[in-house]
Structure formats: structure tokens, C-alpha cells
Amino acid sequence: MTGMAAADLMLRAKVGILRTMPPADEQAIARFRRQAKALGVPWEEGVPYGEFLRTLERTDGQHLALIYAATSLFRGAGYTPFDGSTPEQVEQAAVAAAYAHVTAPLRRLVDRFGLVICESVANGREVPGWVREALPTLPELMKASDTIAGKVERGSADAVEAAILSDKVGQTFAAVVVEQRDKGKLQVQLVDLPVVATCQGQAELGSTVQVTVVAADIAARTVTFELAKG
Known part of the structure; x- marks a missing residue:
């Protein structure tokens, strides 16, 4: 709500920087829907993914796994600066509204500029020249920092998954196929654990399969599965 209010201030003043993102493609949404099904989280037909995401609770482990998986829908997100006229693309598709980053100035550079813009506009003052420049x-700048942050986040999640499964090598789990990849590889979502990993084998999208943990290397942050035999 704060980000939407900030975007409204910027758009009315015709100066600012929005966090914009095009709608997710149908293939990505279908994959995410299969993950929700695998984790036992109901997603009714006809409910937009943005509304569905807002129903998820971070205190629920299965929901938290889905929140993390939802980042795959956010491709194409970027920052759109404008000064003097409003941009053609203003919507952040995940929230289905115009949106600006202003709530985390201690860890995200762009928020500092957004806050100065909003404070100036709200008080009827000119936006400082150094901000406009x-x-x-x-x-x-944000693209470079987001790339680094994304690598750290993915690496952390991979390490946790490997740690969870490090003492379960050789064990078999139920999983749902959420994506088919090249060279006989699948991406599977475990049913009983919030783990997504690559699996060797062939199976139909959305099907429930049995997978065996072949390797779990914490140092390398990798987990390998194969379809269970028999």
C-alpha cells in the first residue's frame, strides 16, 4: 500500500521512478500452479496470481516455499524513471497497480531517491535537482545490485535444501513434476518438503512421481534426484 501511494504521488507530479513489471507468461503461471498443487495450497481457478500471492502466510512453511518460487513469475521487472511526463508502462503486474520502492532505504538505493521525491511532492516543494539528475x-545501478542479491538468495536457498537432504541420500519421496527441461531432466517439487530440485528421467508435467535422492552436497549447494525404479 505504501509503494502504491508513493507511485500515485510520483505520477501526479510527473516525476519519479516506478518499479514496473509486465504480466507473467502463461507457461510460468502454469508451472507455479503445479507447485501450489504439489504443496497442497489451494488456488481457485479464475483467481489472478497477484491475489493468490496475497493470501500466502510467511509463517507457514509450505506458503513460504511458494512465495520464494513466485520469483520465477517476476521476470522482466525493472525500474522506470520519468521526469516531465508519465511513462507508457506504469504497472507492477504482481500487485496489479503502479508501484514504487520507498520502504527499505537502508538496504536499497532507489528507495532513498523515491522518498525524497515523495516528501517534496507531499509538501508542495520542487524535487531537488540532484534527484532529477x-x-x-x-x-x-539497481540491476547490478539486484543481480548480486539474487545470486546470494538463490545460493542460500540451495544450501538449505542440500542441508535438509544431506542425511537422506538413498531415500525416496513423492514429488510433482513442475517443469520439463532438455536432456531428460525434470524439475520437481517435493510433496512433504519445501524443496525444488532437478531430477533425471521422463514424466508428464503435473504428474506425481517417486524420486530418490542421489546426492546432496552442502558445500556445492546442489541436490540431485532420479526417478525411483519400479
Whole structure:
């Protein structure tokens, strides 16, 4: 709500920087729907994924796994600066509204500029020149920092998954096939654990299969499965 209010201030003043994202493609949504089914989290037909995401609770382990998996829907997200006129693309598809980052100035650079813009506009003052001058440079700066943050986040999740399964090598689990990849590889979501991993074998999308943990290397942050025999 704070981000939407900030975006509204910027758009009315015709100066600011929005967090924009096009709608997720149907293939990505279908994959995410299969993951929700695998984790036993109901997602009614006809409910937009943005509304569905807002029903998830971070205190629930299965929901938290889905919140993390939802990042696969957020491809194409970026920052759109403007000054003097409003941009053609203003919507952040995950929230189905115009949105701006302003709530985390201690860890995200762009928020500091957004807050100065909003404070100026709310008080009827001109946006400082140094902010206007910086706006065109912010998308590339944020892209570089987001790339680093994404690698750290993915690496952390991979390490936790490997740790969870490190003493379960050789064991078999029920899983749902959420994606088919090249060279006989599948991506599967375990039913009883919030783990997504690559699996060797062939199976139909959305089907429930039995998979065996072949390897779990915490140092390398990797987990390998194969379809159970028989």
C-alpha cells in the first residue's frame, strides 16, 4: 500500500521512478500452479496470481516455499524513471497497480531517491535537482545490485535444501513434476518438503512421481534426484 501511494504521488507530479513489471507468461503461471498443487495450497481457478500471492502466510512453511518460487513469475521487472511526463508502462503486474520502492532505504538505493521525491511532492516543494539528475542512472545501478542479491538468495536457498537432504541420500519421496527441461531432466517439487530440485528421467508435467535422492552436497549447494525404479 505504501509503494502504491508513493507511485500515485510520483505520477501526479510527473516525476519519479516506478518499479514496473509486465504480466507473467502463461507457461510460468502454469508451472507455479503445479507447485501450489504439489504443496497442497489451494488456488481457485479464475483467481489472478497477484491475489493468490496475497493470501500466502510467511509463517507457514509450505506458503513460504511458494512465495520464494513466485520469483520465477517476476521476470522482466525493472525500474522506470520519468521526469516531465508519465511513462507508457506504469504497472507492477504482481500487485496489479503502479508501484514504487520507498520502504527499505537502508538496504536499497532507489528507495532513498523515491522518498525524497515523495516528501517534496507531499509538501508542495520542487524535487531537488540532484534527484532529477540521478533518476536516469538508477535502473542500471539497481540491476547490478539486484543481480548480486539474487545470486546470494538463490545460493542460500540451495544450501538449505542440500542441508535438509544431506542425511537422506538413498531415500525416496513423492514429488510433482513442475517443469520439463532438455536432456531428460525434470524439475520437481517435493510433496512433504519445501524443496525444488532437478531430477533425471521422463514424466508428464503435473504428474506425481517417486524420486530418490542421489546426492546432496552442502558445500556445492546442489541436490540431485532420479526417478525411483519400479
